[in-house]
Amino acid sequence: MARGEGLDGNALRTQRTVERILGESLRLFNEHGEAHVTTGMIAAALEMSPGNLYYHFRNKDQIVEHLFRRFAARVDLDPPAVADAGSAIENLWLYLHLMLETIWEFRFLYRNLDDLLARNRRLRDPFNRILDRKRDVVIALCEGLARAGALHASAEEIRVLASNVLVVATYWLNFQALRGRRDAVSAEDLGQGAYQVMALVSPYLQGDARRHLDGLGRQYVA
Amino acid sequence: MARGEGLDGNALRTQRTVERILGESLRLFNEHGEAHVTTGMIAAALEMSPGNLYYHFRNKDQIVEHLFRRFAARVDLDPPAVADAGSAIENLWLYLHLMLETIWEFRFLYRNLDDLLARNRRLRDPFNRILDRKRDVVIALCEGLARAGALHASAEEIRVLASNVLVVATYWLNFQALRGRRDAVSAEDLGQGAYQVMALVSPYLQGDARRHLDGLGRQYVA
DNA sequence: GTCTATATAGGGATAGAC
DNA sequence: GTCTATCCCTATATAGAC
Numbered sequence: 001m002a003r004g005e006g007l008d009g010n011a012l013r014t015q016r017t018v019e020r021i022l023g024e025s026l027r028l029f030n031e032h033g034e035a036h037v038t039t040g041m042i043a044a045a046l047e048m049s050p051g052n053l054y055y056h057f058r059n060k061d062q063i064v065e066h067l068f069r070r071f072a073a074r075v076d077l078d079p080p081a082v083a084d085a086g087s088a089i090e091n092l093w094l095y096l097h098l099m100l101e102t103i104w105e106f107r108f109l110y111r112n113l114d115d116l117l118a119r120n121r122r123l124r125d126p127f128n129r130i131l132d133r134k135r136d137v138v139i140a141l142c143e144g145l146a147r148a149g150a151l152h153a154s155a156e157e158i159r160v161l162a163s164n165v166l167v168v169a170t171y172w173l174n175f176q177a178l179r180g181r182r183d184a185v186s187a188e189d190l191g192q193g194a195y196q197v198m199a200l201v202s203p204y205l206q207g208d209a210r211r212h213l214d215g216l217g218r219q220y221v222a
Numbered sequence: 223m224a225r226g227e228g229l230d231g232n233a234l235r236t237q238r239t240v241e242r243i244l245g246e247s248l249r250l251f252n253e254h255g256e257a258h259v260t261t262g263m264i265a266a267a268l269e270m271s272p273g274n275l276y277y278h279f280r281n282k283d284q285i286v287e288h289l290f291r292r293f294a295a296r297v298d299l300d301p302p303a304v305a306d307a308g309s310a311i312e313n314l315w316l317y318l319h320l321m322l323e324t325i326w327e328f329r330f331l332y333r334n335l336d337d338l339l340a341r342n343r344r345l346r347d348p349f350n351r352i353l354d355r356k357r358d359v360v361i362a363l364c365e366g367l368a369r370a371g372a373l374h375a376s377a378e379e380i381r382v383l384a385s386n387v388l389v390v391a392t393y394w395l396n397f398q399a400l401r402g403r404r405d406a407v408s409a410e411d412l413g414q415g416a417y418q419v420m421a422l423v424s425p426y427l428q429g430d431a432r433r434h435l436d437g438l439g440r441q442y443v444a
Numbered sequence: 445g446t447c448t449a450t451a452t453a454g455g456g457a458t459a460g461a462c
Numbered sequence: 463g464t465c466t467a468t469c470c471c472t473a474t475a476t477a478g479a480c
Binding site: 035036111114115117128131157161163164166167168170171172174175177195196199200203204 | 335337353382388393400417426
């Protein structure tokens with residue numbers, strides 16, 4: 001910080017290199033799976049030496065951790081609070097879409113969740129905290145809709161529903177990849193995912209809310 | 223077949239060794255994840271040399287393929303056809319439980335589905351065929367219940383529902399493991415999984431069928 | 445059928461020059 | 463900050479003796 005504010009020349013260059021490494025790593029991890037991407041591959045793709053890569057990151061796990069923190073910052077947001085049940089559906093739809101976009105962008109995490117979380121506490125604990133919060137969010141939203149008379153479900157039903165929402169939201173894109181829709185996920189695929197999740201809630205909805213949701217979903221009949 | 227029927231002494235011994243290798247591999251794969259189990263570990267656990275293991279199996283993938291074929295044979299069964307909607311629920315419950323038990327027994331496949339299927343056609347294609355058949359099964363069951371008046375859902379709703387049933391049934395045990403219930407899965411955990419899946423269908427059920435299902439689920443409130 | 449010994453390959457990570 | 467060279471370890475798989 002020699003010039004009073006911002007970064008000096010070297011720090012800027014370092015920062016740019018770090019960014020390039022993170023960007024290319026994300027791309028390669030998503031394409032081939034984290035386990036199949038070597039530090040050599042990352043360096044080669046950037047026309048950089050392996051030694052240089054290790055100057056910027058202690059090891060490969062540290063790259064994964066950096067990417068995970070970016071994922072966490074993007075995904076760990078609550079939906080906007082809304083008053084009326086009518087716009088609630090629309091808002092939920094957009095929120096869900098945003099979540100699925102983020103999962104898609106960092107899909108390498110979900111391809112190997114089990115191993116990734118098992119071998120690294122710095123991923124497992126934060127990830128589980130995020131899931132805990134999402135669960136609370138879903139339950140609160142459902143209870144809100146229930147109080148507004150837009151949703152009919154017991155507390156027990158809402159609890160079980162919330163778990164299923166988490167499972168489908170977590171694994172939908174992964175499942176689609178297994179089924180052969182791996183490449184070129186478009187807005188439509190994300191929309192279909194959002195539709196599948198909303199369809200879990202749909203049968204509990206009443207009146208306007210339900211009709212509104214059916215309308216949103218109609219464009220995503222696969 | 224020197225003695226006219228059955229196997230001679232050597233063939234029996236070979237068969238026993240093959241079984242020991244498969245059994246121990248399954249145990250270790252489930253415990254540590256297939257990627258983290260080396261052929262050396264398997265041999266050591268059996269107090270056998272690596273060379274001997276490779277006498278019985280060309281490579282590690284062949285062990286995985288053998289185990290997969292056993293999994294496929296166990297899981298790729300249709301549920302029994304039933305006439306009345308009342309016993310249909312009970313039968314579905316048992317069938318679902320059976321499926322989840324099998325998934326649990328071969329859970330190493332599900333810990334790394336993506337990689338496993340991506341690198342081996344002999345796994346990917348059969349696995350997807352199984353999922354296709356399961357999908358058909360779920361749809362046929364729902365349509366049957368609908369015709370009997372026990373379920374109210376449009377064809378479109380049933381289609382979307384079937385996809386969600388597949389996702390939850392496929393990933394539930396995996397999800398529970400992520401969440402920290404990795405060890406000591408008991409009948410209750412499997413029951414809870416079955417309950418989660420049935421809860422997807424539950425809101426579409428009418429009258430007796432729904433009450434019957436609620437009764438089954440009550441013992442699995444987590 | 446089972447063993448010991450080893451070839452082979454790949455990938456994570458470091459040392460030290462520039 | 464970046465490079466070249468290399469160490470070290472691990473894992474798959476094979477060769478050949480018994």
